[in-house]
Amino acid sequence: MTTTRREKSLIVIQLTGGNDYLNTVVPYEDGRYYDHRSTVNIPQEKVIPVDGQVGFNPSMGPIKTLWDEGKVAVINGIGYQTPNRSHFRSMDIWHTAEPDSIGREGWLGRAIRDIDPQGDNVLTGINFGRGLPRALGCPGVSVASVGDLATYGLFPDVRDEELRMFTLEAFSRMYGGAAGGDPVLNFLGQTGQDALHGADILRTAPAKYSSSVEYAPNSLAQNVKAISQVFHADLGSRVLYTTHASFDTHSGELLTHAKLWDEVAGAVGCLMDDLEEHGREDDASILIFSEFGRRIKDNGSGSDHGSGGVAFLIGGAVDGGMYGEYPSLAEAEQLEGDLRSNNDFRSVYTDILEDWMGLDAAPIVNGQFEKLNLFRS
Amino acid sequence: MISNDTSLMAHLLRRAGFGASRDELEEYLEMGYDGAVEALLNPSDPGNMPDDLIRRYHVEQSELRDLAGSAAYWMYRMISTTSPMEEKIALFWHSLFATGYAKLNQARSLLNQVDMFRRSGLENFEDLLLELSKDPAMILWLDNNENHGSAVNENYGRELLELFSMGIGNYTEDDVKECARAFTGWTLGNAEYMSIRAAKDSIWPYGRIAWHFEYRNEDHDDGEKTFLGETGRFNGEDIIAIIVKQESTARFLATRLFEFFAADEVTEGGEKVIHEMMATYFSSGYQIRDMLRTMFHSGYFKSEAARFARVKAPAEMVVGAIRMAGNYQNPALGIEKVSNTMLYMGQGLLQPPSVEGWHEGLEWINSGALLERVNFAAKELSDVKSPGVRSIIDRLEASSGDGVLVPSDLADRCLDLLGPIQVSDETRSVLVDYASRQGDLDLTGHQLGDEAEQRVGNMLRLVAATKEYQLA
Numbered sequence: 135m136t137t138t139r140r141e142k143s144l145i146v147i148q149l150t151g152g153n154d155y156l157n158t159v160v161p162y163e164d165g166r167y168y169d170h171r172s173t174v175n176i177p178q179e180k181v182i183p184v185d186g187q188v189g190f191n192p193s194m195g196p197i198k199t200l201w202d203e204g205k206v207a208v209i210n211g212i213g214y215q216t217p218n219r220s221h222f223r224s225m226d227i228w229h230t231a232e233p234d235s236i237g238r239e240g241w242l243g244r245a246i247r248d249i250d251p252q253g254d255n256v257l258t259g260i261n262f263g264r265g266l267p268r269a270l271g272c273p274g275v276s277v278a279s280v281g282d283l284a285t286y287g288l289f290p291d292v293r294d295e296e297l298r299m300f301t302l303e304a305f306s307r308m309y310g311g312a313a314g315g316d317p318v319l320n321f322l323g324q325t326g327q328d329a330l331h332g333a334d335i336l337r338t339a340p341a342k343y344s345s346s347v348e349y350a351p352n353s354l355a356q357n358v359k360a361i362s363q364v365f366h367a368d369l370g371s372r373v374l375y376t377t378h379a380s381f382d383t384h385s386g387e388l389l390t391h392a393k394l395w396d397e398v399a400g401a402v403g404c405l406m407d408d409l410e411e412h413g414r415e416d417d418a419s420i421l422i423f424s425e426f427g428r429r430i431k432d433n434g435s436g437s438d439h440g441s442g443g444v445a446f447l448i449g450g451a452v453d454g455g456m457y458g459e460y461p462s463l464a465e466a467e468q469l470e471g472d473l474r475s476n477n478d479f480r481s482v483y484t485d486i487l488e489d490w491m492g493l494d495a496a497p498i499v500n501g502q503f504e505k506l507n508l509f510r511s
Numbered sequence: 512m513i514s515n516d517t518s519l520m521a522h523l524l525r526r527a528g529f530g531a532s533r534d535e536l537e538e539y540l541e542m543g544y545d546g547a548v549e550a551l552l553n554p555s556d557p558g559n560m561p562d563d564l565i566r567r568y569h570v571e572q573s574e575l576r577d578l579a580g581s582a583a584y585w586m587y588r589m590i591s592t593t594s595p596m597e598e599k600i601a602l603f604w605h606s607l608f609a610t611g612y613a614k615l616n617q618a619r620s621l622l623n624q625v626d627m628f629r630r631s632g633l634e635n636f637e638d639l640l641l642e643l644s645k646d647p648a649m650i651l652w653l654d655n656n657e658n659h660g661s662a663v664n665e666n667y668g669r670e671l672l673e674l675f676s677m678g679i680g681n682y683t684e685d686d687v688k689e690c691a692r693a694f695t696g697w698t699l700g701n702a703e704y705m706s707i708r709a710a711k712d713s714i715w716p717y718g719r720i721a722w723h724f725e726y727r728n729e730d731h732d733d734g735e736k737t738f739l740g741e742t743g744r745f746n747g748e749d750i751i752a753i754i755v756k757q758e759s760t761a762r763f764l765a766t767r768l769f770e771f772f773a774a775d776e777v778t779e780g781g782e783k784v785i786h787e788m789m790a791t792y793f794s795s796g797y798q799i800r801d802m803l804r805t806m807f808h809s810g811y812f813k814s815e816a817a818r819f820a821r822v823k824a825p826a827e828m829v830v831g832a833i834r835m836a837g838n839y840q841n842p843a844l845g846i847e848k849v850s851n852t853m854l855y856m857g858q859g860l861l862q863p864p865s866v867e868g869w870h871e872g873l874e875w876i877n878s879g880a881l882l883e884r885v886n887f888a889a890k891e892l893s894d895v896k897s898p899g900v901r902s903i904i905d906r907l908e909a910s911s912g913d914g915v916l917v918p919s920d921l922a923d924r925c926l927d928l929l930g931p932i933q934v935s936d937e938t939r940s941v942l943v944d945y946a947s948r949q950g951d952l953d954l955t956g957h958q959l960g961d962e963a964e965q966r967v968g969n970m971l972r973l974v975a976a977t978k979e980y981q982l983a
Contacts, residue, residue, distance in 0.1 A: 218710050219712050220709065220710060220712040222578070222612060222613035222616070222862075223613045223616075223710070236613075236614070236865040237865070238865050238867070256878050264855055265851070265854055266855070266857075268864070271864070274874075275877075276878045277877075278878065279855065279879045288885060288889075288976070289885075289886065289889060289972070289976075291886070291890050292972075297969065300945070301969070304944070304945045305885075305973075307941045308937070308938050308941045308976070308977055308978060309978060311937045311938075314935065318873060319935070319979075321873055321876065322876060322981055323978060325877060325878055326881060328878040329878040329879075329881050329885075332878055439711060439712055
């Protein structure tokens with residue numbers, strides 16, 4: 135395995151379902167916000183003030199603390215031209231950096247390929263959750279997908295530990311035999327060994343980790359804890375990804391959205407504390423994004439799919455602050471009743487790829503995009 | 512001793528179906544190989560799980576609105592059909608004419624497309640291309656609703672030639688333009704409204720409305736066109752009639768069928784079969800069923816060279832293991848978790864990654880996907896409560912005479928009953944060692960879930976985890 139220790143890692147938290155920008159970074163000084171959001175709004179007195187113009191959702195306390203420390207970049211009005219309000223398609227666009235055609239490769243899959251072209255480390259990219267977000271998918275790139283770090287590996291349903299060990303040993307012999315003449319069986323054998331090896335290494339992560347930080351019992355916090363365990367085990371993982379859902383708040387938004395952000399902000403706060411405790415806060419950056427924002431006007435109980443949204447980049451190396459303009463709520467400036475995006479998401483990717491991961495961004499994001507300079511130089 | 516007939520029949524059923532339990536295999540063996548080929552190529556009443564039963568359990572499979580429920584709905588059909596070739600050919604066309612939910616937000620129209628593949632997938636290729644060109648999901652997927660007489664959109668015209676019929680290098684850029692012109696005006700009813708609803712993911716006010724084809728003469732470019740050397744005032748039908756005459760089309764179709772049903776790699780022996788299939792394509796007037804008959808009867812297909820020469824696609828892995836275990840014969844809550852396993856392995860039904868479909872063969876295999884594949888099959892086939900596994904236990908007991916199996920018999924008989932699966936000497940010796948750990952197996956008087964049965968389950972788990980089980 136190549137040594138990629140102590141290199142910069144990217145942690146991604148995907149907010150699936152379309153996070154409501156207006157109720158996340160709230161333009162509480164703009165009366166039009168309360169006109170359009172007559173029911174589904176955050177009352178002025180509850181907003182956590184940030185810069186006199188906008189404030190954070192009351193559930194975002196831990197993120198406000200990080201903001202005060204200058205570690206939070208808020209990327210306003212993020213999106214792409216000609217917004218698509220379909221969850222799947224818009225998420226696809228974010229994942230493949232291909233707004234105009236159906237892309238084949240995920241942007242982070244490409245990044246992983248560039249970081250580790252020979253696939254020497256099967257843990258360069260890891261998703262925490264079942265399956266693989268398309269962002270991480272790329273032909274020929276192996277990415278581990280960890281549903282539960284505690285049981286990750288082969289035959290998780292075999293409870294009898296002795297039987298499981300015996301079965302794993304047999305598996306190892308079947309896949310680890312001398313390479314024969316059949317290339318397909320050889321490849322299967324190699325991949326089986328990789329899977330076993332990856333699982334063995336990952337299983338060592340929790341033991342290598344100790345921390346005084348206590349993560350909440352919700353699924354996101356537990357996945358973020360697993361990310362922290364793997365990150366601090368120094369396994370050469372450069373991209374650590376997880377998702378949280380569902381932000382598709384068509385109804386009952388206020389309660390749901392508050393709970394979701396409570397979980398997100400809590401998990402991010404814990405992770406940053408954890409990094410600091412280990413003296414690693416300059417080694418990881420956290421990207422938080424969603425496939426789109428939501429309609430300006432509420433529907434009486436929630437809000438429907440919209441366009442321009444908000445993303446966050448958080449970390450010790452991040453140059454905190456507001457990036458880009460908050461899109462105007464004026465009737466004439468709206469796009470079919472939505473906020474008009476004014477920051478291309480591929481600019482943020484370019485910042486991350488070039489200034490954080492040290493990669494050539496243009497071939498990954500399919501073009502040249504002006505950077506926002508999100509990292510402290 | 513496993514007869515060659517049994518091995519050959521199991522091979523046929525892995526390709527023209529999703530593998531077969533020993534009971535199924537015996538039914539096909541009674542027909543003989545030729546009879547089995549005909550039975551498979553001429554699907555009759557599939558006897559699949561009925562809709563009224565499914566809908567009692569799954570609201571989302573009634574409206575067929577969301578992706579996960581709709582993928583599970585198709586999986587139910589693959590699991591429960593008695594005409595597996597009908598589903599296999601639908602999966603073939605779904606992989607080749609790959610249309611995805613992401614852009615459409617319209618599962619019902621996608622399932623209608625799959626139904627069209629069932630109905631026409633073994634028939635005349637010219638008719639199939641015509642149906643494809645009129646298929647509403649395809650029209651929206653490849654933007655033919657944006658292909659107007661006054662403003663041509665080449666997307667469908669190009670892919671029809673490149674990905675669906677002739678293959679790149681057999682036509683010019685001018686042919687693409689002329690082809691696209693011929694398909695102007697081929698759209699869906701109320702296309703403008705429907706495409707906005709698709710892009711907005713809107714279910715209001717009427718839920719998802721299944722689309723239908725509409726030809727708009729006023730939007731069609733009726734001018735003269737020159738396509739592949741022929742000139743006329745061609746419409747879409749004329750273009751397809753020219754496409755299907757091409758030798759490149761015959762080669763393309765024969766090759767894709769061969770790779771899907773016979774072997775991932777085309778060797779010299781395979782090349783010969785492809786030539787025979789091309790000859791059949793022309794002599795039969797473009798009949799897909801006849802091309803497949805030629806392939807299934809070829810010496811190459813029946814030979815050892817073609818056995819286990821394909822990596823199982825995730826759909827084959829999941830559905831094959833479930834059918835072997837005899838599970839999910841009735842609706843089960845949470846079935847989406849099962850069909851999602853295919854997605855975790857890299858093949859979500861109704862959601863191919865792009866119009867190019869999935870990358871098949873060895874590209875199915877990476878460490879994450881392999882972990883999912885092994886864990887799924889091992890769990891499915893080691894559960895001694897499953898009807899299929901119970902039947903295997905009964906057969907093991909019956910075949911042993913006195914109810915006692917020595918370790919090598921246990922390993923060999925499990926390999927036989929899950930296939931027959933051929934494994935390397937190395938794999939076999941690991942299996943036998945594993946069985947030897949607890950000595951001879953006495954199945955006399957076995958009871959549900961007792962230690963003797965668990966030992967069979969453990970053996971089946973390990974067989975399902977072999978390298979060889981990854982192959983079809």
